Amino acid sequence: MPAVVIVGAQWGDEGKGKATDLLGERVDYVVKPNGGNNAGHTVVVRGEKFELKLLPAGILSPQVTPVIGNGVVVNLEALFEEIDLLAARGVDTDRLRISANAHVVAPYHQTLDKVTERFLGKRAIGTTGRGIGPTYMDKAGRLGIRIQDLFDESILRQKIEGALRQKNELLVKLYNRRAVDVEETVQDLLAYADRLRPMVVDTTILLNDALDRGEVVLMEGGQATFLDVDHGTYPFVTSSNPTAGGALTGSGIGPARVSGVIGIVKAYTTRVGAGPFPTELFDEDGERLQRVGHEVGVNTGRPRRCGWYDALMIRHAVRINSFTDIVLTKLDVLTGLEQVPICVAYDVDGVRHDQMPMTQTEFHHAQPIYEMMPGWSEDITACRSLDELPQAARDYVQRLEELAGCRISAIGVGPDRADTIVVHDPLGQRAR
Known part of the structure; x- marks a missing residue:
């Protein structure tokens, strides 16, 4: 039974x-393949809101x-x-595997993230300051600490010593910060080892064995296509590949096992x-989208920039990800607008x-070059079929x-x- 990938098609959120979560009741495994606690999800189940930052949304489905x-x-x-916050609300987290x-992400990664952003000044990327970028830099630079290293104190200490040899030079001599203590960092991380151990497995074997048994694996990409370090609006991107290809690399699942890629738009x-953000709005319409859409970052609390x-x-995201x-x-956030613009082309210096x-x-x-569509005023939150939508909403x-070149399934x-x-x-015959 093949795997299915979910990918954000814009800049996240x-x-x-x-x-x-909607599809999670029909799959067996939900995998988070990239990112960290910089990529949050808000999920509302029966009126109860859950804000997930590091855990896959499938944690809310009991059989997943x-x-x-x-x-x-x-x-x-x-x-x-x-985990503790979810457990306090009655969510079973014992099924989690890592x-x-x-x-x-070591404490010094977070320190470096924050001081580097301040050092960049006007050229700052706008990171969350959670240490995600510096951790991926260490991964690529072969200075990283992996989960398995917490179960070998000698290896852990050697890796932290190697990483801090360089980083303390930067912190002290360039950023005028105090050096990070190796032993303190080792003990900070070792404190999690016993609790972590039962959750840790070879997830590549776990997931491929599940596929061999005919079970359904859903890969839930963090961030989105235009935050991809290769395909996004570089350098204003994340440090991983939150596209369909990156989901496979981050899960250990081969491409031949994928039967569908679902783009979230x-x-x-x-x-x-x-x-850059070509359709960004700086007027009342932008404020309205922010207010009605409750556009505030799950992790940061920062208001999101809004546009049409x-x-x-x-169309480019469809191309990159093969949606x-x-x-x-x-769609309900647009209710009440007299006209709804769609950016269909750009004007670049004429x-x-x-x-x-x-x-x-x-x-x-x-x-942006806009095509104007008529708006609608009817409340659509109770609609459960296309026929129940106002004609203007159906036309939109x-x-x-048509513009995407890919069917809208939900x-x-x-x-x-x-x-x-x-x-x-959207799962078709790919789910039970």
Whole structure:
């Protein structure tokens, strides 16, 4: 039985958690393959809101085995804090499994993240300050600490000594901070080892054995396509590959086992942090989208930048990820607008672009060219079929589907798990 991937198609915060949770009742494993506690999800189940930062959304489905894959960077303090908060609310977290090859966010990674951002000044990336980037830098630089290292004190100490030999020079001589103590860091991390040990497995074997048994594995990508370190709006990106290809690398599942890639698309566009954003709004419409859509970062509490739907971005995301289906979220937020603009092209210094520009310079200077669609005023939160939507809302959805070149299989019309119109089953025969 093949695996299924869920990927954000914009700059994150599209509603991937809700989509994963909606499908989670029909799958056996839900894997988080990349990112860390910088990539949160808000999931509403029967009116109860859960804010997940590091754990896969599948943790909320009792029959699902949630898995933190090898591509994730794990802040252990944040992990156990989140586990304890869910347990206090009656959520069973004993099924959680963590890859032995996942990397650990050490305290010095967070320190470096914050001082580096301050040092960059106006050129700051807008990171969450959670140490994610520096941890991925150590992973690529072969200075990283993996989960399995916590079970070998000698190896752990050697790795921390090697990493801090360089980092303390930076902290003291460049950033005027005190040096990080090796032994203190070792003991901080070892304190989690006993509690962590029962959760740690070879997740590549775990997941491939599950597929061999005919069970369904859902990979839930963090962040989104345009935060991908290769395909995103570099350098204003994350440090991993939150695209479909990255989900496979971060899970240890081969591409031939994937039967579907589901893109999650918000009915408008939002972004957290710095970077170019052609359709960004600085007027009452932008404030309205932020207010009605409750556009505040789950992890940071920062208001999200808001703008109209960008069809060029979605078409490019379809291309990069090979989406088989799109789940459109937050259509209800557009209710009450007289007209709803769709960005269908860019003007870059007088030249029309119908595809994403090749260079970051061109994208930075892109001005949106809009196609106007009629709005609707009817409340759509109780709609459960396309026929129940107002005609203008149906026309908007149909136009987005045409521009994307990919079918829209489900439409979110409210925050709760049940507030969804299913047009086509995005899992099809891929789930029980």
